[in-house]
Amino acid sequence: DIQMTQSPSSVSASVGDRVTITCRASQGINTWLAWYQQKPGKAPDLLIYAASTLQSGVPSRFSGSGSGTDFTLTITSLQPEDFATYYCQQADSVPHTFGQGTKLQIK
Amino acid sequence: QVHLQQWGAGLLKPSETLSLTCGVYGESFSRNYWSWIRQSPGKGLEWIGEINHSGSANYSPSLKSRVAISLDTSKKQFSLRLSSVTAADTAIYYCARKHRYSYAYYFDYWGQGTLVTVSS
Numbered sequence: 001d002i003q004m005t006q007s008p009s010s011v012s013a014s015v016g017d018r019v020t021i022t023c024r025a026s027q028g029i030n031t032w033l034a035w036y037q038q039k040p041g042k043a044p045d046l047l048i049y050a051a052s053t054l055q056s057g058v059p060s061r062f063s064g065s066g067s068g069t070d071f072t073l074t075i076t077s078l079q080p081e082d083f084a085t086y087y088c089q090q091a092d093s094v095p096h097t098f099g100q101g102t103k104l105q106i107k
Numbered sequence: 108q109v110h111l112q113q114w115g116a117g118l119l120k121p122s123e124t125l126s127l128t129c130g131v132y133g134e135s136f137s138r139n140y141w142s143w144i145r146q147s148p149g150k151g152l153e154w155i156g157e158i159n160h161s162g163s164a165n166y167s168p169s170l171k172s173r174v175a176i177s178l179d180t181s182k183k184q185f186s187l188r189l190s191s192v193t194a195a196d197t198a199i200y201y202c203a204r205k206h207r208y209s210y211a212y213y214f215d216y217w218g219q220g221t222l223v224t225v226s227s
Contacts, residue, residue, distance in 0.1 A: 043217035091211040098152040
């Protein structure tokens with residue numbers, strides 16, 4: 001199985017800040033990576049696929065980059081609705097695997 | 108607009124079989140994979156398995172001996188069965204559509220989730 005490791009596991013930030021979350025795959029996955037946002041009591045929402053393509057309706061303050069084994073999710077100018085938990089997921093092969101999550105909290 | 112609605116028993120005893128069903132609305136079964144994913148505090152998000160429109164299924168190696176996913180195309184439903192459950196299977200279970208974007212597939216629509224608790 002491909003292991004996905006996210007860092008940090010939690011981060012505190014303020015409205016208007018810029019935040020970067022990283023995700024590392026245990027082997028190369030090209031750009032077959034997704035980022036999801038999850039709010040308490042809800043299912044995850046697809047934010048970004050193919051490492052850098054925003055899903056329809058996702059604000060442009062979200063961006064993704066990377067290929068191979070190292071990926072980043074960046075949120076510029078944090079908004080109150082962005083405080084949530086973020087997960088990366090590899091789409092290269094089954095079994096699909098997720099990172100352990102990064103909880104973005106209000107400072 | 109695609110919508111997934113899931114249902115099934117939420118409280119099981121050890122050794123019983125978990126059974127959940129997911130109804131698909133606003134979408135056909137073709138060109139997609141229909142998946143089950145679970146989430147527990149200890150293990151985060153865990154992919155359980157998937158099935159495509161022709162009935163071909165893939166399962167997580169760690170659960171393969173206990174899991175079965177099936178579909179009923181006439182009712183536009185797919186189902187999960189997990190046998191011999193233990194407390195370690197306590198989790199929120201989600202159904203999800205895995206759809207092709209570019210050259211790979213991603214989970215773009217999810218059910219509302221079902222909390223399954225295994226307790227004697």
